[in-house]
Amino acid sequence: MAKQYIVSIGREFGSGGKHIGRALAKELGVNLYDRNIVEKIAAEKEVDAEHLEKYDQKKRRAFFHRTVKGHTTALEDHVNDLQFDYIRRLAATGESFVIVGRCAESVLADHEGLISIFVKAEREYRIGRVMEQFSLNRHAAVEKMERHDRTRREYHDHYCDVKWGNVKSYDLIIDATHFGTQGTADFIKDYVEKRIAAAEESK
């Protein structure tokens, strides 16, 4: 493994993947990239981030779009392409970072320093977290969780060759139920450090 490392985190909704990513980035002393990528792209392009966020991490609709000479009206494709391009450029700078979602494990699949993680959790644990985080009753929390998971799976599987949450797509799949947010982040940090050490040893 090269000196540079990139930790990609895929996650089930309500598993705490975003917070784990944040804690991990803090522990490792590197930048975290998630939704802020859209803001950075918007700043680069001198446009309002709100216009891009609407299409962030969404799959193109089944109808009412058209492709001509490689140009498409599916705005979801454009926002995702802008993000994938940004992620590749970021990786090319040599910076180590943690990135949450955005098909990063697939976009950077060929990157030598990539460590891909998927965070899952038991259903009850996730429902409890969603109820607490969004102040929802159980029914609404379950609906929200299932809707977001479906959107994430559709988005991921549309833009990636590998399947969302599939064992073959990641280096490590971890259940956050048992260690909680900080505990899981610590576990992943330990794993990342061991991977870096192993890579250096093998050189």
Place this chain on the structure above:
Amino acid sequence: MLAPIAAAIIFVAMFVLIVTDKIERHIVTLGCGLLTLVAVFIIIRGFDFTAIWETLSLKSFSELSFWWADPNVTHEGGHGGIDWATILFIAGMMVMVEGMAKSGFFRWLCMLLAKWVNYKSVPLFITFMVMSAALAMFIDSITVILFLAAITIELARLLKFNPVPMIISEIFCANLGGSATMCGDPPNIIIGSALGYSFTDFLTNTGLIAGISLIAVVLYFYLANRKTLKEADMVEKDLSVMPTPASAIVNMKDFIISICIFLLAVVLLVTHAQTGLSVATIGVGIAIITIIAAGKDLPHILKGVDYKTLLFFVGLFIVVGGLEQTGVLKIIADFIASISGGNLMIMCAIIIWFSAVASAFVDNIPFAATMVPIIMSLAGADGTLLATLAWSLALGTDIGGCATPIGASANVVGTSVAAKNGYMIGWGKFCKQSVPATIIVLTISTLIIFLRYC
């Protein structure tokens, strides 16, 4: 009875597959075309080689009228099946446009006009709309918008204005300009080639309507965006950072050659009724001249030609040929004749507005290709009626495509160029500006057709 049903099912399946946009459209039309030949003509109709031969239309290459038609004799237009004249003309124009793009022609023209209006937003807005319409009269609207949208965004960043209203208006005007001439929009090439109309025929009929509509559309887009335009003019600008027109020219020799070839194409098209040269000959001729002039850039130019679109046309014409050969289009024509009760005004209104609504949601090229045999059937031997229906069809398909982001190829390319630069133009934003403009132009077109021809 089985053959028309099979041909219709294949046609509907082709449309559905094109609309879903999951498989590349040239593969869809070629696949459906092959299925038409095998299932309809070979299996169901028992090796009907006459129908296959007529649909493939290869015989047309050996006919003198395909390349040159005596200007003193009235011609009835092309065959059914594959319209090779349309395909050759489009291929030729593609080669020419690649050569022009490479030399920096489009960028130079945009920068020259921007400088000419001193980078003021209102004149820039109006000039680019008119330029878009004027260029699209002779060059395919995809290329026009590809360059115009990119340069509009570049200017918008430097001049600090929102390029979205300008891009939408440019797209609209490219489609409107395309409706003015025979070579401006693929539906017009299909209609003109199939029915034997000249460049002048289009210019004096659809061109006149497009010209009047352009005035109304420029006024509409100005009024709809006047607040944004005024705000843009209030921002302080540093004109010293603006790129000069000369900086756009990649190679002066190539630039001059490409302008000469373009002017030659315009002259040949404008005079083709007098010279007798067919659009196929003009397309092939212009392509040969561009290829000879290209020198070492030839591979680059040929690589840029959109072969997929040409293959799309081949497959499309076969599928439509299947409908024609099996009598499906005659059934549709009879249906239109029965609901209009033979009233020309109702017939024209149906064709304009039905074509427009359909073209707003489905590709207007297959729609026009399907409708041509229908209007031929409706008109019978009445040439005046055929012309009236042809202008109605051309305007309906060309203008209807302006209404939505997927209605015409220029819309797709324009919104895509904007999105690649971070400006997301969704259905709401696009339709809010384009639907009223489309209704205005369709109303003008309907009224002029009623007053002039009915």
